Amino acid sequence: MNRRLIAGNWKMNKTxxxxxxxxxxxxxxxxxxxxxxxxxxPPYTSLESSGRRLAGSSIGLGAQDLFYExxxxxxxxxxxxxxxxxxxxxxLVGHSERRHLFGDDDATVGRKxxxxxxGGLTPILCIGETLDERRAGAxxxxxxxxxxxxxxxxxxxxxxxxxMAYEPVWAIGTGETATPQQAQxxxxxxxxxxxxxxxxxxxxxxxxxxxGSVKPGNATDLVTQPDIDGALVGGASLDPDxxxxxxxxxx
Ligand code: PGA
Numbered sequence: 001m002n003r004r005l006i007a008g009n010w011k012m013n014k015t016x017x018x019x020x021x022x023x024x025x026x027x028x029x030x031x032x033x034x035x036x037x038x039x040x041x042p043p044y045t046s047l048e049s050s051g052r053r054l055a056g057s058s059i060g061l062g063a064q065d066l067f068y069e070x071x072x073x074x075x076x077x078x079x080x081x082x083x084x085x086x087x088x089x090x091x092l093v094g095h096s097e098r099r100h101l102f103g104d105d106d107a108t109v110g111r112k113x114x115x116x117x118x119g120g121l122t123p124i125l126c127i128g129e130t131l132d133e134r135r136a137g138a139x140x141x142x143x144x145x146x147x148x149x150x151x152x153x154x155x156x157x158x159x160x161x162x163x164m165a166y167e168p169v170w171a172i173g174t175g176e177t178a179t180p181q182q183a184q185x186x187x188x189x190x191x192x193x194x195x196x197x198x199x200x201x202x203x204x205x206x207x208x209x210x211x212g213s214v215k216p217g218n219a220t221d222l223v224t225q226p227d228i229d230g231a232l233v234g235g236a237s238l239d240p241d242x243x244x245x246x247x248x249x250x251x
Contacts, residue, residue, distance in 0.1 A: 002205065002206075002207050002229045003035070003036070003037055003207075003229075004036045004037065004223060004229055004230040004250045004251075005036070005037040005038075005039065005163065005207055005209060005229060005230035006036055006037070006038050006039070006223075006230050006231050006233065006243075006246060006247050006250050007038075007039040007040075007041055007062060007090070007124065007165075007209065007230070007231070007232050007233065007237075008038075008039065008040050008041060008233050008237025008238075008243050009041045009064060009092065009095070009211075009232060009233065009234050009237060010040070010041060010042050010043060010046075010064075010237060010238060011043070011064065011097070011234060012043060013043070013238055014042060014043065014046055014238070015045070015046070016045060016046045016049045016050075018046075019042050019046035019049065019050045019053075020049060020050070020053050022238075022240055023040070023050060023053045023054060023059075024053070025240040026040075026059075026240040026243060026244060027057055027059070029240060029241070029244040030059075030244050030247060032057070032058055033058050033059075033247065033251075034058055035251055036230075036247055036250045036251050037060065037230075038058065038059045038060065038247055039059070039060040039061070039062050039090055040054070040059060040060070040061060040062070040237075041061075041062040041063065041064055041090070041092060042061075043064065044063065044064075044078055047061065047063060047083070047086040047087070047088060048086045048087070050087075051086050051087025051088070052087070054087070055087070060089050060090060061086070061087050061088050061089065061090075062088055062089065062090030062091055062092065062124070063078070063083045063086075063088045063090070063091045063092070064091075064092050064095065065078075065091070065092060065093070065095065065098055065112070066078055066079060066080050066083055066091050066093070066112055066115065066116060066119075066121075067079055067112070067115075068108075068111040068112045068114070068115040069115075070115070070119075079115070079119070080115050080116050080118065080119025080120070080121050081119050083119070083121060084119055084120055084121060088121060089121060089122060090121060090122045090123075090124055090163070091116050091121045091122075091123055091124070092123075092124050092126060092165075092232075093109050093112045093113045093116060093123045093124065093125055093126065093150070094106075094109035094112070094113075094125055094126045094127065094146065094150055095126045095167075096126060096128055096167060096169045096172055097172075100169070105149070106145060106146055106148070106149020106150060107149055107152070109125070109146070109149060109150045110149045110150050110151065110152040110153065113125055113150055113151070113154065113162070114153055114154070117154070117158055117161060117162075122161055122162070122163060123161075123162055123163070124162075124163045124164075124165050124209070124232070125150045125151070125162055125163070125164050125165065126165045126167050126211070126232070127143050127146040127147060127150065127164070127165070127166060127167070127190070128143075128146075128166060128167040128168045128169050128172075128211075128212070129142040129143060129168060129169065129170075130142075130169040130170060131169070131170035134168070134170065139186065139189075140189060143166075143186070143189065143190060143193070144193065147190070147193055147194075147197075151197070156198050156199065156202055159194070159198050159202060159206065160202065160205065160206070162206065163206075163207045163208075163209065164190060164194070164206060164207065164208040164209065165208070165209040165210075165211050165232045166183070166186050166187050166190055166208060166209070166210055166211070167210070167211035167212050167232060168182075168183075168186070168212050170212075171211075171212025171213050172211065172212045172213070172234065173213070173234060173235060174212075174213060175213050176212075176213060177212060177213040177214070177215075177218050177222070178210070178212055180218075180221045180222050180224075180225050183210045183222055183225060183228060184225035184226065184227055184228060187208050187210060187225070187227040187228050188226075188227045190208055191203050191204075191206070191208060191227050194206055207229040207230060208227060208228065208229055209228070209229060209230045209231055209232045210222050210223070210225075210228050210230075210231055210232070211231060211232030211233065211234070213235070214231045214232075214233045214236060214246060215236050215242070215246070216236065216242055216245035216246055216249060219231060219245075219246045219249035219250060220249040220250075223249065223250045230250060231246065231250070233246055
């Protein structure tokens with residue numbers, strides 16, 4: 001079994017001080033965790049101070065997005081090396097909010113993913129279908145094209161450094177969770193796609209997270225599905241008690 005990964009994506013929440021307060025409370029509850037990998041993904045403005053506070057702990061630091069150019073005249077953009085210098089080891093690419101609110105298409109997501117790898121970061125590639133797409137029976141087509149674009153140019157060696165996250169858009173921030181069976185089915189489909197592209201043994205080792213309204217009460221059922229290796233948590237990761245309970249559930 002792959003080591004489970006629980007990541008908390010804070011989105012546009014928490015000032016640097018609020019981030020530190022969270023970390024102090026969270027570390028106090030959790031202690032030293034090694035059996036599950038835990039990752040906090042604060043907004044850019046909290047990365048450096050959070051990274052300092054997390055130093056020496058078992059909790060990793062990730063960023064919510066990056067730009068694919070290494071440096072230059074790209075106002076408001078942040079590069080892989082800037083994130084690494086703040087202590088990040090992971091970065092989300094292709095989160096549905098970036099795709100739907102900020103216009104990241106599959107090709108852009110693919111370029112971001114490659115630049116994350118080039119910069120020594122572990123990209124977490126987020127994919128997922130909308131409710132309309134699911135109702136129209138287009139889930140596999142949508143996931144397939146997000147995988148194709150997001151992993152364009154990623155070979156069998158590089159894929160080992162990628163984490164996948166299946167997040168049905170209709171379950172993000174809506175309180176509506178995919179049932180464990182729906183989540184398992186979609187994640188198994190993603191793993192089969194990866195097996196075809198990269199081979200069965202590589203695909204087995206890749207971690208695929210589920211995301212979308214994961215809470216302390218449903219986390220166990222979701223992360224114990226055979227193909228699900230952890231969770232990408234939004235809303236419930238803002239509260240140290242709730243997030244610690246999800247990590248406990250994954251243990
Ligand atoms: P949610 O967000 O847990 O608030 O649904 C999940 C995500 O967007 O990663």
